[in-house]
Amino acid sequence: MTHAIVIDQNGGPEVMRWSEVAVGRPGPGQALIRHTAIGVNFIDVYMRKGVYKAPGFPLINGQEGAGVVEAVGDGVTLVKPGDRVVYQGQLGAYAEERLVSADKLVKIPAGVDDVTAAASFLKGLTAWMLLRKTFLVEKGNAILFHAAAGGVGVIACQWAKALGATVIGTVGSDDKAAAARANGCDHVINYRKEDFAKRVREITGGEGVAVAYDSVGKDTFPGSLDSLAQRGMWVSFGQSSGVPPEFPISALQFRGSLFATRPVVSHYVAKRPDLEAGAAELFGVIASGAVKLANPRTVPLKDAAEAHRAVEARETVGSTVLIP
Numbered sequence: 001m002t003h004a005i006v007i008d009q010n011g012g013p014e015v016m017r018w019s020e021v022a023v024g025r026p027g028p029g030q031a032l033i034r035h036t037a038i039g040v041n042f043i044d045v046y047m048r049k050g051v052y053k054a055p056g057f058p059l060i061n062g063q064e065g066a067g068v069v070e071a072v073g074d075g076v077t078l079v080k081p082g083d084r085v086v087y088q089g090q091l092g093a094y095a096e097e098r099l100v101s102a103d104k105l106v107k108i109p110a111g112v113d114d115v116t117a118a119a120s121f122l123k124g125l126t127a128w129m130l131l132r133k134t135f136l137v138e139k140g141n142a143i144l145f146h147a148a149a150g151g152v153g154v155i156a157c158q159w160a161k162a163l164g165a166t167v168i169g170t171v172g173s174d175d176k177a178a179a180a181r182a183n184g185c186d187h188v189i190n191y192r193k194e195d196f197a198k199r200v201r202e203i204t205g206g207e208g209v210a211v212a213y214d215s216v217g218k219d220t221f222p223g224s225l226d227s228l229a230q231r232g233m234w235v236s237f238g239q240s241s242g243v244p245p246e247f248p249i250s251a252l253q254f255r256g257s258l259f260a261t262r263p264v265v266s267h268y269v270a271k272r273p274d275l276e277a278g279a280a281e282l283f284g285v286i287a288s289g290a291v292k293l294a295n296p297r298t299v300p301l302k303d304a305a306e307a308h309r310a311v312e313a314r315e316t317v318g319s320t321v322l323i324p
Contacts, residue, residue: 003324004060004095005304010050013305013312021060023097026073031102033085037118038093038301038322039064041151042215042240045312047091051239055091061304062093062322066108066118076102084108088122089266094304096324103272106279111287119296119319120155122265124282126237127156129268131163132281134261135211135233139164142204144196144212144227146220147240148185149176151319155291156213157184162290168203170196170220172314179317191219197226208232208256218242222251230256237263240314296321 006019026032044061046052066086069079079085085105092098108117130152131137137160145160147153148169160167161184169185171177177188187203189196200209208229214220217239224234236244252258269275285291296319299307307320 002095002097003302004092004098005062005301006058006060007048008058010048010054013048013308015048016061016305016308018302021095023095023099026071026076026099028074029076029102030073030099031069031076031079031085031105032071032097033065033067033087033100033105034070034097035065035067035093035095035324036114037066038062038324039066039088039118039122040299040304040307040311040320040322041122042238042311044094045308048308051243060092060094060098062095063091064088064118064122065093065098066114066121069105070097072102078102079105079107084114084117086114086117086121088125089269094301094322096301104275106275109283109287112283115296115298115321115323116286116293119151119321120282120286120293121279123151123319124155124286124291125265125269125278126152127159128278128282129263129265130156130213130235130237131159133268134235134263137163137165137211140166141210142166142168142207142229144168144170144200144209144224145185146170146191146212146214146216146224147172148180148183148188149317150215150314151316152215153180154183154293154318158291159285160184161186162285168200168209170216176317191216191223195223196220197223200227204229211235213237215239216241217244221245222247225251225255225258225260228256228258231258232256233259233261235261235263294318298323
């Protein structure tokens with residue numbers, strides 16, 4: 001038996017309860033993981049609220065964790081007991097121990113601690129997907145990144161700056177502006193106080209940005225489209241303020257032959273070589289110092305509801321990690 005955060009229905013943070021649950025032995029292709037750190041991501045809020053449909057109840061939330069392999073099932077050769085590992089995209093992370101598909105695990109390199117790994121893996125792979133795959137950011141590009149002080153933004157803005165981009169970040173409050181500047185943003189806009197699309201045009205001499213990365217959604221639409229240069233790309237990868245409204249595809253035509261996409265990390269790391277390549281690039285920029293992670297906020301696992309309240313209210317800067 002172990003302990004986990006379990007929810008029996010969709011709702012607010014109050015539906016999350018600390019419960020004792022059974023964990024079996026690993027079957028073929030599985031590994032038993034003892035968590036040392038568990039990442040909190042906005043997708044966990046979506047899952048709890050029902051924005052994303054749960055596979056069934058009772059449900060153990062969370063999709064990212066780091067820990068130690070305790071045992072492996074038949075046929076597992078990628079990891080062995082005692083290995084420090086990290087994973088993402090495997091629902092059921094809010095637990096002291098759990099079973100995971102071994103082919104989803106990546107060994108944590110020496111020099112990266114478990115808390116950093118859990119704080120950065122899903123967010124870092126998201127940044128990798130955004131900057132290196134969805135749109136290939138290169139030296140000289142001007143980019144717009146919403147929620148620049150958030151968990152993904154902290155990583156992505158530093159990474160984009162290291163790639164030679166001019167980074168324009170938006171934040172939802174003045175107290176987050178300094179954090180955004182410290183994490184690579186050349187320009188910071190409080191989108192609650194300023195017309196960010198107009199400001200982007202001013203910064204870029206009227207041209208607009210090559211790409212707008214948008215995890216805010218409703219509150220930043222259609223401003224993200226209005227911030228783009230001709231043939232620019234709107235990358236919608238979240239909706240913390242609500243789902244953007246539907247819009248006619250002609251809106252892309254009349255704003256300058258724009259592109260729009262809604263990428264999902266799981267589609268970019270579905271194959272093992274892609275997962276390994278993304279992890280290698282992520283841990284490489286962390287090791288080089290190009291991406292620096294401030295100490296994440298740590299919360300006891302049993303108090304996960306409090307972590308959700310803070311994340312959902314967008315009170316946090318950077319990452320939040322649950323500690324079993």
